[in-house]
Amino acid sequence: MKFFKQRNKTATIEPTPAPLVTVKTNPEVTRPAPATTAQAAVPSTNEPAPLQDDIPGRSIDNAQQLMSIIASISEQYNDARQQLQEQLFAARDRQLADLHQARSKLEGLRTKIDTETQKLTALERKTDHALKEQLTESIATTSNVEQAQKQQSVVVSTFKNQLSDLANQREHNEQDIKELEHKKAEIVTKLHDESDPLKLLSMAESYRKELEDIEQREKTLNVQKSRLEKDHEQTAADLTAEQDKLADIESELSHLAKKQSDIKRAITSNGQDRQTAIDQANETLADLKAQQRATQTAIENATNKLLTGAAQLVSWFGTTFRFSSLPMDADHRYIIDFDAFLPHHAEELNKVTHRLLASGADKVGVYSAYFDINFPHEIAEWAQDNGIEADQIELINPLYQIQSRGKATAIPVSLPSNIAQQNWSSDHKTLNATLKDNDWTLRIHYRTAKNEHIAQIDYLRDGKLSKQSYFNDAGILSANAIFNQAGELATEEYYGHDGMIAIVVSYNRGTQNGVELYDESGILINNFADTNDLITWWMQHHYPTESYLIGRLDDKKYRNLVTKQQLHGVPFINAKTLEDSELVGLLSNNDTHLYVASDHRVTEDLMRVANHDIAIMQINDVFLPPKITAPQNLTGSVE
Numbered sequence: 001m002k003f004f005k006q007r008n009k010t011a012t013i014e015p016t017p018a019p020l021v022t023v024k025t026n027p028e029v030t031r032p033a034p035a036t037t038a039q040a041a042v043p044s045t046n047e048p049a050p051l052q053d054d055i056p057g058r059s060i061d062n063a064q065q066l067m068s069i070i071a072s073i074s075e076q077y078n079d080a081r082q083q084l085q086e087q088l089f090a091a092r093d094r095q096l097a098d099l100h101q102a103r104s105k106l107e108g109l110r111t112k113i114d115t116e117t118q119k120l121t122a123l124e125r126k127t128d129h130a131l132k133e134q135l136t137e138s139i140a141t142t143s144n145v146e147q148a149q150k151q152q153s154v155v156v157s158t159f160k161n162q163l164s165d166l167a168n169q170r171e172h173n174e175q176d177i178k179e180l181e182h183k184k185a186e187i188v189t190k191l192h193d194e195s196d197p198l199k200l201l202s203m204a205e206s207y208r209k210e211l212e213d214i215e216q217r218e219k220t221l222n223v224q225k226s227r228l229e230k231d232h233e234q235t236a237a238d239l240t241a242e243q244d245k246l247a248d249i250e251s252e253l254s255h256l257a258k259k260q261s262d263i264k265r266a267i268t269s270n271g272q273d274r275q276t277a278i279d280q281a282n283e284t285l286a287d288l289k290a291q292q293r294a295t296q297t298a299i300e301n302a303t304n305k306l307l308t309g310a311a312q313l314v315s316w317f318g319t320t321f322r323f324s325s326l327p328m329d330a331d332h333r334y335i336i337d338f339d340a341f342l343p344h345h346a347e348e349l350n351k352v353t354h355r356l357l358a359s360g361a362d363k364v365g366v367y368s369a370y371f372d373i374n375f376p377h378e379i380a381e382w383a384q385d386n387g388i389e390a391d392q393i394e395l396i397n398p399l400y401q402i403q404s405r406g407k408a409t410a411i412p413v414s415l416p417s418n419i420a421q422q423n424w425s426s427d428h429k430t431l432n433a434t435l436k437d438n439d440w441t442l443r444i445h446y447r448t449a450k451n452e453h454i455a456q457i458d459y460l461r462d463g464k465l466s467k468q469s470y471f472n473d474a475g476i477l478s479a480n481a482i483f484n485q486a487g488e489l490a491t492e493e494y495y496g497h498d499g500m501i502a503i504v505v506s507y508n509r510g511t512q513n514g515v516e517l518y519d520e521s522g523i524l525i526n527n528f529a530d531t532n533d534l535i536t537w538w539m540q541h542h543y544p545t546e547s548y549l550i551g552r553l554d555d556k557k558y559r560n561l562v563t564k565q566q567l568h569g570v571p572f573i574n575a576k577t578l579e580d581s582e583l584v585g586l587l588s589n590n591d592t593h594l595y596v597a598s599d600h601r602v603t604e605d606l607m608r609v610a611n612h613d614i615a616i617m618q619i620n621d622v623f624l625p626p627k628i629t630a631p632q633n634l635t636g637s638v639e
Helices: 063-125 128-193 197-317 346-358 375-385 398-403 531-542 556-565 581-589 600-609
Strands: 323-325 334-337 364-367 393-396 419-424 430-435 440-446 454-461 464-471 477-483 489-495 501-508 511-518 524-528 548-552 568-573 594-597 614-618
Touching: 063 197, 128 197, 334 346, 346 364, 346 614, 375 393, 375 398, 393 398, 398 489, 398 501, 398 531, 511 531, 524 531, 531 556, 548 556, 556 568, 581 600, 594 600, 600 614
Parallel strands: 323 614, 334 364, 334 548, 364 393, 548 568, 568 594, 594 614
Antiparallel strands: 419 430, 430 440, 440 454, 454 464, 464 477, 477 489, 489 501, 501 511, 511 524
C-alpha cells in the first residue's frame, strides 16, 4: 500500500515495504538575490523613512551600507506603491460609484419621461367623442332593455292568466266532487232507512249501476284534481321565475339610467379636468428633461475622470485591475492538492508550503485522493525532512479521515506468545516466526532495526501468503490484505484507530468490485462500486468546501476536481503555464481572483492576462529591477 506511487496488489512471499518519497529543498535550485522586495505591496504600519538625498552622485564603497540603503528604499517604495494603488483604486471606485449612480438615475429618468409622454399622449387623444359614444351605446342598450321589459311583462301577464284559469278549473273540480259525494250519501241514507229486506235488496239492485257510475266519476275527478294541482304549482313557480326576470330587467334599466347620468356629468367636467392634467404633464416633462440633460453631463464628466484614472493606473501599474497579496486571515483556509504537484513538481510543492507558513498561515492543509494507509506516515516524514512542524500540517484525505473517526482506543500490536522458532533477516528488520500450536509462519516487519515498532505482518501457510496486516506508527492495526488460494488479493479491510472495521474492499482478479463503508459502531451504512466512488462521495459530504485549494493549473485532474466539486481554486502559475494558449485562455475567461505565482515575472505577466482584480502569493524572491522610472505624463492629483 503506497501513497506516492501506484499500489502493488500482487501477493508475494517477500513483500517490499512501501518506499517513502521525500521532497527536500535543494539549495542549489533557489536563486540567491542580492536584495529583495516584497512579493506584493503590503501596507506598513510605520511612516516611511526619508530618502537619502545625498545618494545621487555620491560614491559609496561599503556594500553592506548600500544593501541597507536599498532595503530602506525598497520598504519605502513598497509602502508608497501600496498607498498609491489604494488611493488610485479608491478614486476609481468612487468614480465608478458616481457613474453607476448617474447611469441608474438616467435610466430612471428615461422611464419616467416615457411614462409621462405616454400619459400626455393618452390625455390629448382622449376627447368627449368617446364619452358620447358610450352614452349613445347606453341609450341604445336602454331601448333594447325596455323592449325586453315589455316582452317580459306580456309573459308574466300570460302566466297570471293561466294561473287564474287553473284556479277556476280547480274550483269546478271541487264542486263536481262534492256533488258526487252528496248523491252517494243520499243513496246510502235511503238504503240504511229501509228495514224490509226484500225492498232493501231491490233498492240495492236499482242503485248499483248509479253507485258504480258515481265511483268511476269520482276516480276521474280525483285524477283531474291531482293534475290541476300540479299544473297550478308549476305555473305558480314559472310565474315567480318570470317575475324575477322582470325585476332584473327593471334593475338593469335603473342601472343604465344612473350610468347615463354619470356619463353626462363626465362629459360636462371632462374638458376642464383634461386640460389641467395636460398642463401638469407638460410641466413634469420639462422638469424631467432638464434633469436628464444634467445627468448626461454628469455621466460625461465621470467617464472622463474614469478614463484619466485608467490611464494613470496603466502608466503606474500596467493594468487597470487591483493587485494585492494573497489574503491571510481567518476567512481564508488554504489546502494544497498534493496530487497536482507530485511526483514531478516536489520542489514547487515544498516552496508553496513554506511560503504559506511564512506569509502567516497557522496551518496548511494537505489534500490527496490516494487511498493508502501510508499517507499520514509519509506526510509526517516529508514534513520533518523539510523543516515543517507537525502541528503546521492538517491531513485531508478520505481514508485517513474515515480511519480517524472516534477515539483511539485500539490495543497496539505485540508478538504472540506461542512462537516455536524465529530468525532475523540480515538487516535485523524482519523476523520470521513459526508458531508451535499450528502450521502458520509469520513474517514480521519492523520500521527500524531497533525492532520497536511493527509495521507489517505477513501470514504464510505452506509457503503461501494468505494475509498481510499493516500497523500505524502507534502499533494500531490499520488494514488487512487477504489473499485467495491463487495468491490474488481478494479483500482489504481497513480499521479505525478505535479498532472497529471501517471499510471493506472486495477484489476480483485484481479489480475492485465493491466497497463497504461502516460507521463507528461497526454498522454498514453505505456501499460503492469502488474506492473512486467512495472518494467522490466523501468529497461531496466531508471535504471542507469553504477552504481554498491550491494546485497546478496545468494539472487537468486539479482543474476537473475544482470544477466538479465547485471548490474555491487557487491555481499555481509558472512561466510554462503562460506558454500554453489554452491555459492562458482559462486565466482570461474565468472568475478566479486568487493565485500563487512562481516569481515576479510570472506575476507581471499574469496581471496583464487576467481580466479582473487579483491577489497573488509569490513564491520566489523578487530581484531588484535594473531601473525604476516614474510616468512623466500622468502625475496629476487623484480626485
